[in-house]
Amino acid sequence: MTQAIYVALDFPNWKETCQFLTMHDLQGVPVKVGMELFYREGPLVIEKLKSNNHPIFLDLKLHDIPTTVGRTMKNLASLDIDLVNVHAFGGSEMIKRAKEGLGSSNTKLVAVTVLTSMDNEILNKELMIPSDVNETAQKLALLANKSGADGVVCSVHEAEQIKSACGKDFITVTPGIRLEGFHSHDQKRVATPKYASEHGADILVIGRSITGAEDPKRAYSQALKECGLNDIK
Known part of the structure; x- marks a missing residue:
């Protein structure tokens, strides 16, 4: 059962981000802050979002030597955000x-398994990983679980089997969510909010289907409704 839907704030700066949230009356909704926005604005953007009561998923996908990642997490811990991630x-x-x-x-710490922009061809021919996407995602989820992560970022299409392998309390964060009628763009393994909610996704991340909609608040409400969640006021 889906617990929350995070809006991906894929904007280049705080000005555009603030305009979007204010114009469409989305104050207080859960949001994902990615590299583009965080690297431009820094921790200040987190403080501004928290002042408007936004739950925050900081999507930096850290991937470095263990010492560097550990020290970085000590700094990020002080931001008091809801979720942060590393690459499994x-x-x-x-x-x-x-x-x-x-x-x-x-x-909460979640580990990225296989990016939703990747398919079997990229995995096998470019990265030289012989197994398919689903198998690779599950193996990485098991590794993350054993290593102390609270959950993973995975495709909707792997969420159910990861839940089965790692336990019901292991968080599944699923990007690649598209409302009906929206193009998948550069993401290959996508699904609707309803499908995601019915197939093991705890937290949905939705970007362009909301930020690119004619009425973003209505689009967000539609996603909530599909997942059986309470609408925003």
Whole structure:
């Protein structure tokens, strides 16, 4: 059962981000802050969003040596955000150090399995990984679970089997969500909010289907309705 829907704030700066949220009366909705916005505005953007009561998923996909990731997480822990992520391909020790870096904060650590822009051809021919996407995602989820992560970022199409393998409390964060009628763009493994909610997704991340809609608030409400969640006021 889906617990929340995060809007991906894929804007280049705070000015455009603030205009979007204010113009469409989306104050207080859960949001995802990615590299583009965070690298431009820094921690200040988190403070501004928190002042408007937005739950925050900081999507930086850290992937570096364990010591560097651990120290970085110590800094990010002070932001008191809801979710932050690393790449599961960084390995067990890196994931463990990331979790340790968060210390006693309430921030949940999720590990990215296979990006939703990837398919079997990219995985096999470009990255030279012989298994298919679903199998690779599940193996990385098991690694993340064993290494102390609270959950994973995965495609909707892997969420159910990951839940089955890692337990019902293991969080599945699913990007690649598209409302009916929206183009999938550069993401290959996509699904509707209703499908995601019925197939093991705990947290949905929706970007262009909401930010690019004629009426973003209505689009967000539609996604909530499909998942059986309460509408925003």
